[in-house]
Amino acid sequence: MREIKWAVLGTGVIANQMAEALQKNGKSIYSVANRTHEKAVQFAKKYNIAKVYDNMNDVFDDPEVDVVYITTPHNTHIEFMKKAINHGKHILVEKSITLNSDELNEALTLADEKNVVVGEAMTIFHMPIYKELKRIIDSGTLGKINLITMNFGSFKEYDMNNRFFNRNLAGGAMLDIGVYALSFIRWFMDSKPTKILSQVKTAPTGVDEQAGLLLMNNEGQMASVMLSLHSKQPKRGMISCEKGYIEILEYPRAWEATITDAETGKTEVIKAGENADALAYELADMERAINGDTACMHLEYTKDVMELMTAFRKEWGLKYPEEE
Incomplete structure (x- = not known):
């Protein structure tokens, strides 16, 4: 079975915990994207991540990425969820997964069409x-x-x-x-x-x-x-x-x-x-x-x-x- 390649969107506290958690599972993050490029570079150095995108949205175009962990603020989730789903990426999204039910239903309808998995990071x-x-x-x-x-x-x-x-x-x-x-x-x-x-x-x-x-x-x-x-x-x-x-x-x-x-x-x-x-x-x-x-x-x-x-x-x- 091919190894699942993870990308992380955002470099805050949860993203750091995610990198450490993957290491516990014997894995590592494949790539990182962030609005501030320098923060992504620093994050990549800290966790020995090979790939940093010049543009935050490039993560969705990368054919090597299987799943994106979205750790950005709540009100940005739906935008990134739709981009990821439209590019065939599975997504794990920090809580709260969206702002409201309409946003969540929109994302899940799209995910069904694209046959991708959506999950909320609810411990x-x-x-x-x-x-x-x-x-x-x-x-x-x-x-x-x-x-x-x-x-x-x-x-x-x-x-x-x-x-x-x-x-x-x-x-x-x-x-x-x-x-x-x-x-x-x-x-x-x-x-x-x-x-x-x-x-x-x-x-x-x-x-x-x-x-x-x-x-x-x-x-x-x-x-x-x-x-x-x-x-x-x-x-x-x-x-x-x-x-x-x-x-x-x-x-x-x-x-x-x-x-x-x-x-x-x-x-x-x-x-x-x-x-x-x-x-x-x-x-x-x-x-x-x-x-x-x-x-x-x-x-x-x-x-x-x-x-x-x-x-x-x-x-x-x-x-x-x-x-x-």
């Missing part, structure tokens, strides 16, 4: 601990899931030019951290939530700085989410079942969970995978998808989460310039 869908917890829940030992409670809060200084608060860079809590909480919820719920309520506090730029979300699906499973970009919270998820509950800290890249028996109070710590290998799991699953096992990317969950985020922002009247 929760690939970390071994989540696969193990789903196996435990599916076994029925904890009973039905009734409630999921999520927290995610970071303290970001009030620099309104920073991407977290910058409306022109699709800033805001929902697309940056809410996507993790909603992906966690969708992973464990029996079906997509159909009823939603929310409250939001906006930053001076108009993006969502803080939000409280309530969700329920047709099976009666409920979830609550508290998000903030200006107040520190633990990255904590709790799954409440009929016969016990599961607590997970650092849930975006979790490696362990504590299960408490509701009757006895006895706790058990479950461990699977490593926090440091989060991107390595994603990249390995993406290669499996390219080789035919597309189910491992859980694209149906990505679509459901994007629909939820789009619906919440519609409730708030929050649009980005590209959506006006």
Whole structure:
């Protein structure tokens, strides 16, 4: 089987982690593209990458490239996704994969026509601990899931030019951290939530700085989410079942969970995978998808989460310039 050749679009923090993750998988990046050419050159030297493009868009024309990892800001994703798909490249796209459901549906329709794989780099869908917890829940030992409670809060200084608060860079809590909480919820719920309520506090730029979300699906499973970009919270998820509950800290890249028996109070710590290998799991699953096992990317969950985020922002009247 021919080795899959990866290109990376962007040279930020995630791109660096991606390069290190490929190395863990015994591979290396084939090429790098960036708006600022000098940054691409420096990135290539750091990770011994052979090919740097003079023009960022040349990556899409390169016949040697099999898959492009798009790590640029949210609001640029759809432009690069369409270019890559039209040139027959598979794509792994940083979360949030697009700004809204319309953009995602457009990309997926095009991907079907061109027969390429699209995946979102959502750690929760690939970390071994989540696969193990789903196996435990599916076994029925904890009973039905009734409630999921999520927290995610970071303290970001009030620099309104920073991407977290910058409306022109699709800033805001929902697309940056809410996507993790909603992906966690969708992973464990029996079906997509159909009823939603929310409250939001906006930053001076108009993006969502803080939000409280309530969700329920047709099976009666409920979830609550508290998000903030200006107040520190633990990255904590709790799954409440009929016969016990599961607590997970650092849930975006979790490696362990504590299960408490509701009757006895006895706790058990479950461990699977490593926090440091989060991107390595994603990249390995993406290669499996390219080789035919597309189910491992859980694209149906990505679509459901994007629909939820789009619906919440519609409730708030929050649009980005590209959506006006």
